[in-house]
Amino acid sequence: DAGITQSPRYKITETGRQVTLMCHQTWSHSYMFWYRQDLGHGLRLIYYSAAADITDKGEVPDGYVVSRSKTENFPLTLESATRSQTSVYFCASSVWGRLNTEAFFGQGTRLTVV
Amino acid sequence: GENVEQHPSTLSVQEGDSAVIKCTYSDSASNYFPWYKQELGKRPQLIIDIRSNVGEKKDQRIAVTLNKTAKHFSLHITETQPEDSAVYFCAAIKSGDDKIIFGKGTRLHILP
Numbered sequence: 001d002a003g004i005t006q007s008p009r010y011k012i013t014e015t016g017r018q019v020t021l022m023c024h025q026t027w028s029h030s031y032m033f034w035y036r037q038d039l040g041h042g043l044r045l046i047y048y049s050a051a052a053d054i055t056d057k058g059e060v061p062d063g064y065v066v067s068r069s070k071t072e073n074f075p076l077t078l079e080s081a082t083r084s085q086t087s088v089y090f091c092a093s094s095v096w097g098r099l100n101t102e103a104f105f106g107q108g109t110r111l112t113v114v
Numbered sequence: 115g116e117n118v119e120q121h122p123s124t125l126s127v128q129e130g131d132s133a134v135i136k137c138t139y140s141d142s143a144s145n146y147f148p149w150y151k152q153e154l155g156k157r158p159q160l161i162i163d164i165r166s167n168v169g170e171k172k173d174q175r176i177a178v179t180l181n182k183t184a185k186h187f188s189l190h191i192t193e194t195q196p197e198d199s200a201v202y203f204c205a206a207i208k209s210g211d212d213k214i215i216f217g218k219g220t221r222l223h224i225l226p
Contacts (some may be wrong), residue, residue: 033214040217041205042120043158051214055120058213090157102148103214105157 006106023091032074120217139206
């Protein structure tokens with residue numbers, strides 16, 4: 001789906017470095033989410049946003065920062081990357097709200113911290 | 115907040131047989147129950163969902179059943195095919211929730 005894209009697709013970074021994962025959607029969906037996927041843990045919610053300038057913590061927010069200055073963008077920043085943050089990261093968007101509708105996922109970013 | 119338990123974590127079935135994946139939830143106010151499928155190396159995608167005002171919903175070979183009293187819901191796949199091999203995730207959400215918390219997933223293997 002061209003409507004939600006993540007960049008980069010693959011990233012290798014060193015411990016202690018700052019890295020930003022980008023997420024862009026073209027549907028003007030109000031809700032956006034960041035998940036990490038690890039074997040044995042499924043999809044765990046890191047942060048989510050109900051609208052521009054509104055963000056909130058999910059299940060595993062420590063070590064991550066998000067911002068949402070524009071509806072279409074929801075970048076995720078690892079302030080000081082650690083090996084435990086090696087994972088596949090998925091961004092998703094939805095009209096959500098009271099409709100509780102489908103969430104559309106980006107293609108994922110595989111991040112390796114060495 | 116809502117807690118969703120999903121079982122089994124891994125399931126192997128012979129091609130052509132049926133597969134059942136079960137989820138239980140803790141918040142009786144939950145009223146929306148989606149199922150996502152993730153093929154290897156791909157993104158999760160919604161395959162079916164059910165709301166609390168119905169007990170069952172079907173879409174070709176897949177169906178979802180909901181038991182509100184017992185607080186559990188299940189995904190049923192009949193006449194399984196190789197392309198059904200994937201990881202399946204459930205979620206339980208109530209109106210007003212701003213987020214989706216998924217179960218830990220079930221890896222389904224279809225054996226030839």
